[in-house]
Amino acid sequence: MKFHIQYEVWPLKGIFRIARGARTQAKIVSVRLEHNGFIGRGECVPYARYEEDCGSVIAQLEAVRVQVEAGINIEGCQSLLPAGAARNALDCALWDLKAKTLNQPVWALAGLPVPKPLVTAFTISLDTPQAMTQAALAAKGRPILKVKIGGEQDLDCVRAVAKARPDARLIVDANEGMQPDTLPGLLEEARSLNIDVVEQPFAASKDSRLGQVAAPIAICADESFHTSADIELLVQNYDAVNVKLDKTGGFTEALKSIREARAAGLRVMMGCMVGTSLVTAPAVLLAQLADWVDLDGPLLLDQDRDPGLVYDGSILHPPSRDMWG
Numbered sequence: 001m002k003f004h005i006q007y008e009v010w011p012l013k014g015i016f017r018i019a020r021g022a023r024t025q026a027k028i029v030s031v032r033l034e035h036n037g038f039i040g041r042g043e044c045v046p047y048a049r050y051e052e053d054c055g056s057v058i059a060q061l062e063a064v065r066v067q068v069e070a071g072i073n074i075e076g077c078q079s080l081l082p083a084g085a086a087r088n089a090l091d092c093a094l095w096d097l098k099a100k101t102l103n104q105p106v107w108a109l110a111g112l113p114v115p116k117p118l119v120t121a122f123t124i125s126l127d128t129p130q131a132m133t134q135a136a137l138a139a140k141g142r143p144i145l146k147v148k149i150g151g152e153q154d155l156d157c158v159r160a161v162a163k164a165r166p167d168a169r170l171i172v173d174a175n176e177g178m179q180p181d182t183l184p185g186l187l188e189e190a191r192s193l194n195i196d197v198v199e200q201p202f203a204a205s206k207d208s209r210l211g212q213v214a215a216p217i218a219i220c221a222d223e224s225f226h227t228s229a230d231i232e233l234l235v236q237n238y239d240a241v242n243v244k245l246d247k248t249g250g251f252t253e254a255l256k257s258i259r260e261a262r263a264a265g266l267r268v269m270m271g272c273m274v275g276t277s278l279v280t281a282p283a284v285l286l287a288q289l290a291d292w293v294d295l296d297g298p299l300l301l302d303q304d305r306d307p308g309l310v311y312d313g314s315i316l317h318p319p320s321r322d323m324w325g
Contacts, residue, residue: 002034003068005061007054011302017125019150019177026274029057031089033097040097044085045246045273052085060086083227083249091250092282096324106325107285115285115318121146121171121294129160136164142314144169150177162193173199176223190217210237228257231264240267251282258289267291274300277308281319
């Protein structure tokens, strides 16, 4: 097995701003495995919120180079690295390699349904109500908008987007940045503002606050959720979980998390970090099992991989097998 690791920077179309800060680039680590003439690829987006950066992820991967090149398999990968971005890249590369070696698609190998086109949410970055109004109008035709909030004007921002796009359904995402007194007012207006779900209102350490709030719509855990091991605790305060490959540590654990979340009565959002089509492709297969799909990462890039995922507006098509899976 030959093991290649690469650091890459992909410029965004504009500023991507959430409660924790803003960025204009996607910094990623990609992995390529070569074995018996076949190539498997994976990608990850290290995230500072989880104490990761590209340097630390590359160091994790380099530390297991001997085991990987000796012929690690998907099962062995789960214990070789902890959940996180590094394992995601390696796990997805192993799935891609297995699919190409056996000449069978990943969805069939994983027991998933035949993938079909899906409608993805499109992100409106945190800004002033006026700027978010313009962004919402520019996203005309996109039926689901994810509205980033996390400041003093949260309600005004959501109202502005809803007024600009009364035809759109909204996902409101605070990224742990919502003020405690904002949530009741937001939930009170949720129906009139076409809000379907509120994502991670408070810091993960403050989840107990949610038990004091009567919510007419779903409250979804993002930063509070990492792997299937979290589900038993989260059912006390949440209605749904946002599954992301870079949190679960790959396709394998993400699939397990979705199945266990369903078994526990939780709904599922399939999300992503901002990266190329290579990091998003595996999530498209898993999104076939989700209630909400938030896989617009490649749409936020100035330029994507070629070949990449095909988007027809907000309709996301399954990945071609020559790209991944």
